[in-house]
């Protein structure tokens with residue numbers, strides 16, 4: 142079996158968080174050098190460790206990468222994607238409740254965006270933007 146086929150058989154769970162401010166702006170981060178797809182923009186998050194709860198993984202990644210303490214987050218949607226380097230199962234959460242301001246603890250750039258305009262964005266994340274736009278519209282209309 143090729144390496145790619147082996148990876149495709151075992152999806153890696155990834156916890157991803159969309160921090161949404163009251164005005165609808167969301168936080169994006171740029172993947173640091175040395176990681177696959179370096180320089181691409183993503184919603185912050187990372188791989189779930191063996192035996193770890195997905196929400197716990199989300200909270201851990203936000204503390205490690207950005208120094209943010211997520212107080213609560215709601216599961217939003219799941220996306221499965223096969224990259225050349227990995228087969229990922231992305232678990233997206235939306236959070237309106239966190240403590241702290243983002244810090245660049247891994248040397249990464251980050252940006253608050255209304256309409257997400259940073260480029261390039263990780264391929265698996267692009268299709269979600271139109272759905273996210275609907276949520277942001279709802280928030281602004283409320």
Ligand SMILES: Nc1nc2c([nH]c(=O)n2[C@@H]2O[C@H](COP(=O)(O)OP(=O)(O)OP(=O)(O)O)[C@@H](O)[C@H]2O)c(=O)[nH]1
Pocket residue numbers: 155156157176177178182183184185186187188189222224227229231263264265266
């Ligand atoms: N955080 C995040 N990861 C995403 C998104 N979209 C997407 O395809 N991914 C993929 O999910 C995987 C996340 O793994 P990662 O390498 O960032 O995880 P990590 O921080 O635990 O890295 P590490 O292996 O260096 O500890 C990557 O394959 C990445 O390409 C997204 O919007 N946010």
